[in-house]
Amino acid sequence: MGASHRWGRFVSNLLVVRDLTKSFPGQVALDNFDIEIGAGRTHALVGQNGSGKSTFIKILAGFHQPDPGSVAELAGNTLHLGDGDEAEAAGVRFVHQDLGLVDTLNAIENISMGAGYTTGLFGRINWKADRQRAADGLEALGFGDVNIDVPVGALAPSEKTAIALTRALFDWEDKAHLLVLDEPTASLPGADVERLFSAIRLLKERGVAILYVSHHLDEVFEIADDVSVLRDGKRVTTSPTADLDHNRLIELMIGHKLERIEHRSVAKVGETAGLSVEAIRGGTIGNLDLTVQPGEIVGVAGITGSGREMVAPFITGQIPSESGNVIVCGTPIPNYDPHAAIQAGLAFVPADRASQGIIPLESVSNNLTLADIGRNWRGGRLRHSEERAETGVWIDRLQIKTAGTEIPIGALSGGNQQKVLFGRTLRLTPRVLVLDEPTSGIDVKAKEQILTLIDEAAGMGAAVLVVSTDTDELVQVAHRIVIMVGGTVAAELSGAEMTTEHVERAQLQSMKASTS
Amino acid sequence: MTMTTDAADATGSPGDSPDEEAQPTTSWVHRIGLDRFSGLYLLAAFFIFFGLTESNFLIWNGSIEFVLTEKVIVVMLALAFLVPLTTGTFDLSIGATMALSLVIVNKMALETDLPDGVGALVGMLACLAIGAINGFIVVKLRVNSFIATLGMSQVIAALIRRIHDGGNITNAFGERYINFGKSSLFSFKWPWSDTIIELPYYFFFGLFVATMIWYVLEHTPVGRKMFATGGNPEAARLSGVKTDRLSWGSLIASAGIAGFAGLIYSWKFATYTSSVGPPLLFTAVGAVFFGASQLKGRPNVWGTIIAVYVLAFGIKGIGLRYPTEIDWMQPMFEGLVLIIAVAVASRQAVVKVNRRKPTSSDDETSRAVEHEVQPSPLSTLSNEHPPPETHN
Numbered sequence: 045m046g047a048s049h050r051w052g053r054f055v056s057n058l059l060v061v062r063d064l065t066k067s068f069p070g071q072v073a074l075d076n077f078d079i080e081i082g083a084g085r086t087h088a089l090v091g092q093n094g095s096g097k098s099t100f101i102k103i104l105a106g107f108h109q110p111d112p113g114s115v116a117e118l119a120g121n122t123l124h125l126g127d128g129d130e131a132e133a134a135g136v137r138f139v140h141q142d143l144g145l146v147d148t149l150n151a152i153e154n155i156s157m158g159a160g161y162t163t164g165l166f167g168r169i170n171w172k173a174d175r176q177r178a179a180d181g182l183e184a185l186g187f188g189d190v191n192i193d194v195p196v197g198a199l200a201p202s203e204k205t206a207i208a209l210t211r212a213l214f215d216w217e218d219k220a221h222l223l224v225l226d227e228p229t230a231s232l233p234g235a236d237v238e239r240l241f242s243a244i245r246l247l248k249e250r251g252v253a254i255l256y257v258s259h260h261l262d263e264v265f266e267i268a269d270d271v272s273v274l275r276d277g278k279r280v281t282t283s284p285t286a287d288l289d290h291n292r293l294i295e296l297m298i299g300h301k302l303e304r305i306e307h308r309s310v311a312k313v314g315e316t317a318g319l320s321v322e323a324i325r326g327g328t329i330g331n332l333d334l335t336v337q338p339g340e341i342v343g344v345a346g347i348t349g350s351g352r353e354m355v356a357p358f359i360t361g362q363i364p365s366e367s368g369n370v371i372v373c374g375t376p377i378p379n380y381d382p383h384a385a386i387q388a389g390l391a392f393v394p395a396d397r398a399s400q401g402i403i404p405l406e407s408v409s410n411n412l413t414l415a416d417i418g419r420n421w422r423g424g425r426l427r428h429s430e431e432r433a434e435t436g437v438w439i440d441r442l443q444i445k446t447a448g449t450e451i452p453i454g455a456l457s458g459g460n461q462q463k464v465l466f467g468r469t470l471r472l473t474p475r476v477l478v479l480d481e482p483t484s485g486i487d488v489k490a491k492e493q494i495l496t497l498i499d500e501a502a503g504m505g506a507a508v509l510v511v512s513t514d515t516d517e518l519v520q521v522a523h524r525i526v527i528m529v530g531g532t533v534a535a536e537l538s539g540a541e542m543t544t545e546h547v548e549r550a551q552l553q554s555m556k557a558s559t560s
Numbered sequence: 561m562t563m564t565t566d567a568a569d570a571t572g573s574p575g576d577s578p579d580e581e582a583q584p585t586t587s588w589v590h591r592i593g594l595d596r597f598s599g600l601y602l603l604a605a606f607f608i609f610f611g612l613t614e615s616n617f618l619i620w621n622g623s624i625e626f627v628l629t630e631k632v633i634v635v636m637l638a639l640a641f642l643v644p645l646t647t648g649t650f651d652l653s654i655g656a657t658m659a660l661s662l663v664i665v666n667k668m669a670l671e672t673d674l675p676d677g678v679g680a681l682v683g684m685l686a687c688l689a690i691g692a693i694n695g696f697i698v699v700k701l702r703v704n705s706f707i708a709t710l711g712m713s714q715v716i717a718a719l720i721r722r723i724h725d726g727g728n729i730t731n732a733f734g735e736r737y738i739n740f741g742k743s744s745l746f747s748f749k750w751p752w753s754d755t756i757i758e759l760p761y762y763f764f765f766g767l768f769v770a771t772m773i774w775y776v777l778e779h780t781p782v783g784r785k786m787f788a789t790g791g792n793p794e795a796a797r798l799s800g801v802k803t804d805r806l807s808w809g810s811l812i813a814s815a816g817i818a819g820f821a822g823l824i825y826s827w828k829f830a831t832y833t834s835s836v837g838p839p840l841l842f843t844a845v846g847a848v849f850f851g852a853s854q855l856k857g858r859p860n861v862w863g864t865i866i867a868v869y870v871l872a873f874g875i876k877g878i879g880l881r882y883p884t885e886i887d888w889m890q891p892m893f894e895g896l897v898l899i900i901a902v903a904v905a906s907r908q909a910v911v912k913v914n915r916r917k918p919t920s921s922d923d924e925t926s927r928a929v930e931h932e933v934q935p936s937p938l939s940t941l942s943n944e945h946p947p948p949e950t951h952n
Contacts, residue, residue: 362798386800394798403791405858414788415799417781426779468799
C-alpha cells in the first residue's frame with residue numbers, strides 16, 4: 045500500500061501493528077489492519093461508528109483478544125496484543141472519555157490512585173511526596189495553577205482532563221510512552237479544548253506519542269500530525285494530516301462525497317412569522333430577537349459562552365428566562381412551560397439526548413409516542429397495536445435501526461436514539477421545530493439523514509431553528525445563519541456569504557470586538 | 561453526556577462486544593418463565609407441598625379464606641406504594657396514613673352519634689389531605705420524596721396520638737357499617753364437601769381498586785406519562801408531560817388508597833390498635849419490588865398482588881408446619897424471597913438486553929449501551945424526583 049511506503053521516511057515508529065484481524069461471530073471488526081505510530085507524533089484515528097476503531101483500542105487495552113496471526117512491536121520490542129498488563133508496563137496508557145476520576149477526591153488522591161501511593165514507615169502515606177508528584181505532573185502540562193486540594197468535581201473540565209493525563213503518565217520520565225486519547229473533548233467547552241490542546245503539544249515536545257480518537261474532524265486537523273482512516277474494519281489510508289482537507293477526509297470515512305443538501309424548502313416571507321422571539325433575556329443572553337418564517341431553516345452559531353447554548357432552552361421553556369416573549373404562529377407562550385409550547389405547535393429536540401431526551405428503559409414505541417399519547421386513546425383504552433403500527437411506519441421512514449418497536453430505546457445506538465426523538469417531534473407535525481445540537485455524537489451517515497429530515501420538515505411548512513456548534517452542518521442545512529456573540533445576535537449570513545469560513549470568522553472576530 | 565454512541569463505541573465495557581450474540585438465545589430459565597413467573601411457580605409449590613403435608617392448609621376455612629381476605633389490606637398498602645413509585649416518587653407515609661383513617665373511623669364511631677359511614681368519609685378526607693400536603697412538600701418545596709414522606713410519617717403518628725391516647729378501640733361500629741364491608745357478595749357450597757365458599761364485599765372493593773389502578777397505569781395516557789416521569793423526569797417534562805402534577809396527584813392517590821386500606825381493616829377486624837399501620841410497610845414495599853420482578857420488568861399491579869399472596873401463603877404454610885418457629889421464620893422468609901426473586905429477574909434482564917441487540921453487520925446498532933440501560937426491574941428506583949431547576 046502506498047501509505048505504508050510513505051511511512052518509510054520516519055526514523056522510528058513507536059508502535060507498529062501488522063495483520064491485525066478481529067472477528068466476532070457474524071462480523072469482522074478488524075480486517076488485516078496495519079498501523080504505524082511515529083515516536084513523538086500525534087496520530088489521529090478516525091472512522092464512523094462501527095468502523096473498528098473502538099475494537100482496536102480495546103485490543104490495545106487488553107479487553108479483546110485478537111485473532112491469531114497479528115504482529116506488534118512497541119519501541120522495537122514485541123508486544124503481545126490483547127495483554128493489557130504487558131501494554132501498561134510497556135508504557136501504553138489510556139485516557140477514556142469519562143476520565144475515570146473520583147469526583148469527591150482531590151487531584152493528589154486521584155493521581156495517587158493510578159500511580160500508587162508513596163508510602164513510608166508502617167505503610168503510612170507520604171502525602172508530601174504525593175503532593176509534589178501531583179503538582180509537578182500538572183505543572184509539566186501547563187496546568188500548574190490547578191488547585192490540587194479541592195475535590196476534582198469542583199474543577200473545570202479541562203483541569204480534570206489534565207489530572208487524568210498526569211495520572212496516566214506518572215512515570216513518563218522513565219520510558220517511552222504511547223498515550224491513547226479517546227474522545228477527550230467530548231465534554232469540554234470550546235475554551236477548554238484549547239487548553240487541552242496546549243497540554244497535548246507539551247506532551248509531544250516531551251516525546252510522548254499520541255493516538256487521538258475523535259469524531260471532531262476540526263480537532264484532527266488542528267492537533268494531529270498524521271491520520272489513519274478506518275472503514276468497515278480496514279485501514280483506508282494513513283497520511284500526514286497536511287496532505288488532506290476536511291472534505292477529502294469525510295469522503296474517505298464514508299466512501300463517497302458529502303453533498304450539500306438540495307433545499308426543497310423555501311421560506312415563505314411575508315406571512316405571520318412561524319416563530320418570533322422578542323427581547324429574551326437571562327443567563328448568558330443579554331437580548332435576543334429572532335424571527336423564523338414558515339418553511340425557513342435558520343441556523344444559530346456561536347462559541348460557547350456567547351449565549352448560543354441558551355437559545356433553545358429559553359425558547360422551548362426548558363429553563364425560565366428573565367424577560368421577553370416567545371410567539372409561535374401568533375400565539376404567545378408562557379415562560380418555562382414546555383407543555384404550553386407544544387400545545388402551541390412548537391416541537392423540540394433537546395441538546396442532551398441521554399438526560400433530556402430518551403426514557404432509556406421504555407420501549408422505542410413508548411418513547412416515540414410520548415409527546416402525544418392521546419392520539420391512540422379511543423373508547424377508553426390505549427390501542428397498543430395501533431401504537432406499534434404507527435411506530436413501525438416511523439421506523440421505516442426515518443430508517444431507524446432497531447430490533448423492534450418494543451425494545452428499550454436505551455439499547456439503540458446514539459444516532460438511532462436521536463432519530464426516534466426526531467420521530468417524536470415530527471409526529472406532532474409541528475409548525476415550529478427547534479433543534480439543539482441535532483447531530484451531536486452521531487456518525488456521518490446518520491447525520492446526513494437527519495439533515496435531510498430537517499429540510500423535509502421545513503418543506504412541509506415548519507419554521508425550523510437549528511442551534512449547533514457544528515458550523516459545517518449549519519452551512520449545509522440552513523437558509524440563513526445568525527451568529528451569537530456576547531449574548532446577542534451579532535451578525536447574520538445568508539446565500540453565498542454563508543460559508544464555514546465566514547461563519548467561524550464572524551464568531552471569533554466579533555468576539556474580539558466585544559472583548560476589546 | 562450527549563455522546564452516548566461514542567461512549568459505547570470507544571469505552572464500552574468488554575461485555576458489550578458481539579460475543580454474547582453467539583450464545584444460545586434462550587435459556588431454559590427464560591423459556592419456562594421462571595424469571596417472570598417465579599411467584600406463580602412458588603405459589604404452586606407451596607400449595608402442593610403444604611397441601612400434602614399440612615391437613616389444614618388446603619381447607620377453605622382453615623387458611624385460604626383467611627389469607628385471601630386478610631391480605632387485601634397489604635395489597636392495598638402495596639398498591640399505595642406502587643402508584644407514586646411509577647413516577648419515581650416514594651411514599652413511606654402510607655403505613656401511618658392507613659392508621660390515621662383507621663383511628664378516625666373508630667374514634668368517630670365511638671364518640672359521636674353520627675353514622676359510622678361519616679367517620680369513614682372524614683377518615684378518607686383526612687388521608688387525601690395528607691397526600692396533598694405530601695405533594696406540596698415534594699413538588700413545591702422540592703424536598704426529596706423519601707425524606708418528605710419519612711418525616712410526614714412521624715407527623716401523622718403524632719396526630720394519631722393526639723386523636724387517641726393509645727389504647728385499643730373495639731366494638732365501636734354499628735352492624736350496618738360492618739355489614740356494608742363484611743357481608744358476603746356470594747356464597748356457594750362446594751359440591752363434594754360441606755365447605756361454603758364466601759368472600760366478603762371488601763375483598764371485591766379491593767379487587768375493584770386494584771383493577772382501576774391497573775387500568776390507569778397500563779391502558780391510559782396518564783399511566784404512560786407516569787412511567788415516563790419515573791423513567792426520566794426531565795425528558796418527560798420536555799415532551800409536554802406535566803410531571804409535577806403527576807407526582808402530586810400520585811401522592812394524593814397513594815394516601816387515598818392507604819386510607820382505604822384502613823377502612824378495609826375496620827371492616828375486617830372492627831378494632832383499632834396502635835400497632836396497626838407502619839409495621840406493614842416492609843411487607844407492602846417488599847411486595848412491590850418482588851412484584852416488579854413478576855410478569856414485566858417494572859413495578860406492576862398484578863405482579864404486586866401475586867407477590868403479596870405468595871408471601872402470605874408461604875408464611876401460612878410455614879406457620880402450620882413449624883408453629884413454634886414462625887416468629888423468626890416469617891421475616892427471614894419475606895426477606896429471602898424478595899432478594900432471590902429480584903436477583904433472578906435482574907440476571908435475566910441483563911441477558912435479555914444483550915440478546916436483543918440486532919445482529920446487523922453494522923455494529924453501530926448492536927451496541928447495547930449498558931451504562932444507560934440498567935436492566936434491573938427496580939431501576940425506576942434510581943430516578944429521584946427532579947431536582948430544583950438551577951440555571952445561571
